[in-house]
Amino acid sequence: MTSTRFRDNARYWRTPLLPGADLLTAEYHDHEFTPHWHDAYTIPVIEAGAETYRYQGSHYVAEAGSVPVINPGEVHTGSRAIDEGWRYRVLYAPVDFIHALAEDVAGRAQALPWFDADVIRDPDLAVRLARAHRLLESNDDPLAAETAMLDALSTLLVRYGRTRADIPPPTAADTRVATMKEQLTGDLAAPLKLVELADAVGLSPFHAARLFTRATGLPPHAWRNQIRLQRSLAPLRAGALVADVAAASGFTDQSHFTRHFRRMFGVPPGRWQSS
Known part of the structure; x- marks a missing residue:
């Protein structure tokens, strides 16, 4: 049985339901992302294939059903991990939105959320994120889309949000x-x-x-x-x-x-x- 080879195809878009955020629906085969960073939280869900990337000094592989979150300002790369390439959906969530949501979920002031470098392998979370992304993209039912988005992002925060280690005084x-x-x-x-x-x-x-x-x-x-x-x-x-x-x-x-x-x-x- 021959596997489907993905092609380089990407679409960036925005939604009024999450002001300031960029969203991406894409598949890649030949494209390789050079070292770069984003000012937002990068929250992808891999739908098919697998991506490899370098992040915080280590190499990772994110396969279908995984969620490889990248913290804002952190340098990372990206390329195919298997011959077929990979397909994914990405939400670039503004820092202030994620911070406010974390405080809303906790019901009190919170430090800026931070996520461990390891790939998140949580099928339930992946399903929630993918569903929210699809609903936001289709824009057929804004109420359902916004509800799904808040559900997915709050689930990510509750299960995997951490507090960044204390930053030592500047040298x-x-x-x-x-x-x-x-x-x-x-x-x-x-x-x-x-x-x-x-x-x-x-x-x-x-x-x-x-x-x-x-x-x-x-x-x-x-x-x-x-x-x-x-x-x-x-x-x-x-x-x-x-x-x-x-x-x-x-x-x-x-x-x-x-x-x-x-x-x-x-x-x-x-x-x-x-x-």
Whole structure:
């Protein structure tokens, strides 16, 4: 019996039932996500096939029926784990929404929810998340869709939400990394040399690059490109021309922007915008 090979096909969309969230319905075979992060909680449910990804220093495989949650701001990758590829549904849930829901469920103030790195293998949760995602996508019954969404996300929080470990006081290295981030995000369209970044924190270019990469999981140029891509979403959503967004974001041209955008989001910016 021949297995079905998935094709690279993705659709991003939004719903007024969850303002600020992006949702994705996709299948992939050849596409590989380069190291990147999202500002939201990434909550996928694998419907078929299997995905492999690197996250928090380890490799994981998420097969059909699993829920590989990624915390906001955490660098990760993504590619097929088996020859067929994988199909999944993803909810990129805003941090403030998940935090407010956690407090609503608990009935009191809560720390920001955090999830362990391990793949969640909970068939009941997977069914709830997939059903909510389908109802939100069809938009046939908003009442049923919103109820299913709150049920699925509250179940995720109750069963697997954790409190992030106490963050130690900032060190000199942390301060230097923060200073370099400020330099990198100050004017995204302005050229910046590694020696300028290093001079700002009193280190050699070699040591500055090594410190930054160790702290963030990405070298300075790659981290800056991620910021550029994240900030490009708002003007794209507002209807700005892709070429104008590329120039304003600091990419050399539209093709350069498109190439990086597709590596992170799985679709070119024009297609993301139209969906």
